[in-house]
Amino acid sequence: MSKIPPYLKKGDTIGIIAPAGFMPLDRMENCIDTLNDWGYHVNTGITTQSNSQTYFSGSDAERLEDLQKMLDDSNIKAVFCARGGYGISRIIDKLNFSKFRKHPKWVIGYSDITVLHSHIYSNYKIASLHAPMAAAFNDGEFNNQFILSLKDALEGKKAEYECLPQDFNHPGKCSGELVGGNLSLLVHLSGTESDITTKNKILFLEDVSEYLYNIDRMFLQLKRSGKLKKLAGLVIGGFTDSKDTERPFGQNAYEIIADVAKDYSYPVCFGFPVSHEKENYALKIGVKYQLRVEENRVSLKEG
């Protein structure tokens, strides 16, 4: 059983940081305003006000310090990553989780933040929150069902998501702890201390802007590193903006995945709303869910 961090109460403080790529503070304002509207105080870390001229929101030392401070500060009840991009891999081995282990709190984000989720779950069995980040609150989207799913998750409401059935689904039902995130990052963690085990778990995956041949290669890496064989179930999210080579690969992303998944009899669903697009429900990594894949209905229910 994973440790579940305390859910948030009105008046709690959420720390917001940019632990990877640069993001200007004004792009986070809708997010911060919304978190305030939900009844939380927001503490902005130094990396949200960076004058960095590089790809990153600050030097490794600055990003590390900011994240470490948020993990350690007992007044901060959740750590919200404003943006992914790239950069957690550069600091993950320098983070000290001793205070965080004693006083777990929700770490929120996706994409590059998959590194943090996987590391925390794999090493400390503490649940974390794969969810929309700051940019998803912009363009008037702060009130959509995906953003609201984050609000519900923080308040401790148990999620019950549904999505439309798809051709390649394998029907069935299962339950297990949910693990996963961005496919590129998960394979990048293979063989490292942040690598996850997937036995008896429900694995969810999403990716963006990858070449089709590379999606194939990454799924084969999952398979060849033993991550597909003993799953309870598989949840395939968006594989959006996939790219093809000059010589076409001959299959789209879902066809590639269906080909790899056909060797297994556990339930598989495609098209689940977890992705780099607007469709991105909050999912609690390390928490038990029930997956039901039926002819005309797919549901992922917490508990």
Next chain:
Amino acid sequence: MNRKHFLSVAGAIAFGSSVPFKRRVFYETDDTKTNDTNDSNDINGGYRKPPSLKQGDVIGITSPAGFITFEEIQPAKTVLESWGYTILPGATIGKRNFTFGGTDEERLNDLQQMLDDPKIKAIMCARGGYGSIRIVDGIDWTKFIAQPKWLIGFSDITVLHNHIHKHCEIASIHSKMTNSFPDDWTKAEPIQIETIISIKDALKGKKMSYTLMPNSQNITGSTDGILIGGNLKTIESLAGSNSDINTDGKLLFVEDTGEYLYSIDRMFWNLKRTGKLKNLKGLIIGGFKIKPDDAGEEFGKTVQDIVLEKVKEYAYPVCFDFPVGHQRANFALKCGVQHRLKITATDVSLNEI
């Protein structure tokens, strides 16, 4: 007799280098050290070298990954035949299944048949692309282990080199493939000819010897070790799998093409975090053809910066700009063979020993 070549290679091997002037590489083989007989018994740190090729020997050509036409292998066939070998194109040459040189089954069968056929003394992969990983677990290595032969290729073929290194402990040749042979040998530039000749020398059992101008960011030192490596992205894609290599006590070489700097950085973190950098004897950085940063996403570090920050706590020598990679200066390197890497302030040498 020693044959020594002096090559002036402008730019071609200087990817990622900030040094604008011409770089030079010497490539030579030492004929006096040639051992053309009975190489298969040559014990080489536990790794066996396949027998060297003799006149009239058969080289098979197969496509374990991307597809290629008969026309496209003709320049290679002509050159290899001129060296006195008989060329046997496999069933996958001229076959196409979308991006692949035939279905997985066809590519597997072709490679398997070449590995098993005792008449075939070396297998040149026609080209890389993508696809070796889809068939590697289906290969039966029994006959290959009993009767080793040279397997030749790079890029996607890194899957096979690494798998063979781990499971068969047999040497293989990381080099250009049929799609890199010049269409017209008589009009080819020296660097094209020399890199192709280096394959011939490797097949004949000559000891490889490279000397190049140093990069100012090299880390000096002298060290011996078994050479292994290949395409960085491919090595990362093998992490945690049955083809993942152990690099302890070895000389690791890596190259890549078309990757963003952030992705190169991330891949070096994978090498580091999977323990592949910790116990190396030496590190050889080949060509890195970089995909330009997107506007506003400038990474701000060079390949040298990326590498040096990963190895700063280690004491082994590191050289940049080695002539291996997706570039014209891509010389043959023997994986699974003991080499001496010597890096001084004035030059760099890699010698097979």
